[in-house]
Amino acid sequence: MTAAAAYSTYTQNNIQIESPEKLIEMLYEGIIRFCSLAKKSIELGDIEKRVYWTNRAVAVFIELINSLDAKKGGEVAxxxxxxxxxxxKFLNESNLENSTEKIDIVLHVTRELLEAWREVTGK
Incomplete structure (x- = not known):
């Protein structure tokens, strides 16, 4: 087994062990990390990495949307x-405009969500 395959297996097993609350926290942390890297890529003029990191952040938001349950979460969901x-939308606009302004908005909102999530879950 290669090191990459072993790490992949470890990561999958580790995620399966985490609680749903911890997984949401990890998703918010991932968005913050990916947006920070996209912002840095814009500042460095690296288009390929900007697109890559922006798409990763969008994918996490899509995963969060897919995890919502309007029946249980009601108006909050x-x-x-x-x-x-x-x-x-802000991430896509940032990507098209090659601008960090809207990434800053996403970072601010996500940090606030993460802080609120940690307060609600007592972490």
Whole structure:
């Protein structure tokens, strides 16, 4: 088994062990990391990496949208879906405009979401 395959197996097993609350926290942290890297790529003029990191952040938002349950979450789930879609729009605009301004908005919103999530889950 290669090192990459072993790491992949370890990561998958580790994620399966985590609680749903911890997984949401990890997704928010991932968005922050990916957006920070996309912003750095814009500043360095690296188009390929800008697109890559922006797409990774968008993919995480899509995963968050897919995890929402309007029946259980009610108005909060509906609100979050709209908020996540707005963040995806900002990321796409940032990517097209090659600008960090909208990434900064996404970073701010996601940091606030992460902080609120940690307060709610007691972490």
């Amino acid at each position: 509906i609100y979050l879906e709209g908020l996540y879609n707005q963040q995806i």
